[in-house]
Amino acid sequence: xxxKIAFLINxxxxxxxxxNYFSWVMEVVKVEKTDWEIQxxxxxxxxxxxxxxxxxxxxxxxxxxxxxxxxxDCDKPIALFKGGTGNDFYWxxxxxxxxxxxxxxxxxxxxxxxxxxSCNGQIFLNGVxxxxxxxxxxxxxxxxxxxxxxxxxxxxxxxxLKFKTYSISYGKTVGxxxxxxxxxxxxxxxxxxxxxxxxxxxxxxxxxxxxxxxxVWKRLYYMPIIQSGKHVNLPIVEFSKEKKIVIKTSRxxxxxxxxxxxxxxxxxxxxxxxxxxxxxxxx
Numbered sequence: 118x119x120x121k122i123a124f125l126i127n128x129x130x131x132x133x134x135x136x137n138y139f140s141w142v143m144e145v146v147k148v149e150k151t152d153w154e155i156q157x158x159x160x161x162x163x164x165x166x167x168x169x170x171x172x173x174x175x176x177x178x179x180x181x182x183x184x185x186x187x188x189x190d191c192d193k194p195i196a197l198f199k200g201g202t203g204n205d206f207y208w209x210x211x212x213x214x215x216x217x218x219x220x221x222x223x224x225x226x227x228x229x230x231x232x233x234x235s236c237n238g239q240i241f242l243n244g245v246x247x248x249x250x251x252x253x254x255x256x257x258x259x260x261x262x263x264x265x266x267x268x269x270x271x272x273x274x275x276x277x278l279k280f281k282t283y284s285i286s287y288g289k290t291v292g293x294x295x296x297x298x299x300x301x302x303x304x305x306x307x308x309x310x311x312x313x314x315x316x317x318x319x320x321x322x323x324x325x326x327x328x329x330x331x332x333v334w335k336r337l338y339y340m341p342i343i344q345s346g347k348h349v350n351l352p353i354v355e356f357s358k359e360k361k362i363v364i365k366t367s368r369x370x371x372x373x374x375x376x377x378x379x380x381x382x383x384x385x386x387x388x389x390x391x392x393x394x395x396x397x398x399x400x
Contacts, residue, residue: 177201244301
């Protein structure tokens with residue numbers, strides 16, 4: 118069966134590694150799917166995707182976030198290719214499989230619908246961290262240079278030590294003091310920090326985390342515990358699941374939204390059930 122595929126690459130990520138990865142994918146497809154047509158968009162993405170049967174996107178969480186906000190009504194099957202620093206949403210869909218195993222899953226074409234979330238009208242796939250997560254994101258040089266969890270550590274440590282707690286109001290709760298406030302669709306961020314190890318991207322709900330204020334001297338102690346996802350039963354954290362939640366903060370704060378910064382004192386969240394169709398491994 119003939120398929121026409123749009124292969125989108127972040128114009129800012131046109132590295133030698135990305136070029137080699139794309140070339141390898143094209144070689145495999147040319148041999149194994151002789152009737153498939155792949156059109157590369159590495160400089161400027163198409164205005165519309167209606168002429169294509171599938172969309173393949175290569176990049177990291179920021180690239181995927183840009184894609185879903187650029188094409189919010191995309192109804193084409195989407196395949197993600199790892200090409201960023203954290204690759205957290207890619208991991209949620211594909212795990213730690215090899216490139217060959219990942220490409221085999223893409224070529225097999227098994228499609229499932231997955232949730233997304235919205236924060237003040239901006240779509241996200243992973244999640245939103247209000248406050249310290251936004252401050253860490255501003256220290257992106259360390260994350261991009263070292264990549265993954267190490268970069269996150271280097272960017273997070275100074276912010277952990279200086280960040281001041283804030284109060285939030287939501288629903289009938291007013292003036293609750295918190296150190297962490299996070300609303301996620303998926304499980305992890307920061308290149309492997311498992312903030313929501315039990316989260317599902319197909320349950321039609323967002324996962325919410327509130328963490329009570331932590332003394333400065335204890336913050337570094339909790340960091341590796343949170344990274345490994347072993348914080349879920351700690352008395353300092355509270356989890357819930359919501360379809361909608363509006364969080365008002367006591368001061369204007371920066372939030373990390375899938376690797377993008379959003380600044381406000383009101384964060385209006387809702388889940389977008391079964392929003393996008395992704396090509397994923399079949400069970």
